[in-house]
Amino acid sequence: MRVYGMQPINQSEILEGGVAMRIQPAKRIDIVRVKFVKEFSILYRNRRISALSDAYELAKEFMEV
Template sequence: MKQAIDFTPNIRSAKRVQIVQVKLVREKSLLYKERKIRSPHDAYTLMKEFIGDVDREHFVVLCLDTKNQPTCIQVVHIGSLNASIVHPREVLKSALLSNSASIIVGHNHPSDIATPSPEDIEVTERLKDAGKILGIDLLDHLIICTDSFTSLKEKGYV
């Protein structure tokens, strides 16, 4: 005796797939008079103005076009008093969505000591490697303090 095959769709096993659109949302803007980032000091000035005087670590990505003109800036993570866990996917997300050619990242040290930690160096390496895969150059990683900064590129880490 042959067994009948049931061709009716099984509604219970169906999975709803969301149809989405991904885009950047502009929250506000900041006027940058220099137009281009020509040095680590230029990036420091813009990031310092953007971050302001905060009491916790803020990790920022500055997205640049092919002429090193800033296209957008975003806080990608707010950490604790002395730590910030940063994932490359969060840093590179705004760079991808804004069609950036390169990025400069930076974070403040509330301790006001601009010496890079081993974690700062490690995240720089991870971002450099991830950016290379995606075709987005990591130009620098700045550690921002009240009146000074450290460029990890100038220190040889980028």
């Protein structure tokens, strides 16, 4: 008869689904806030944005800085 020895599990290991896994330390993440602020207004001759291409044409001028 064969005798199997058990290896002790360190305190930094946990059992998950029958497999010992190491606990990873928490990772710090950055929290970012984006805020829209009205700075000015312009006149838009079409008066209504009904398609994505209309919005693109309007915003394209502001993106080309």
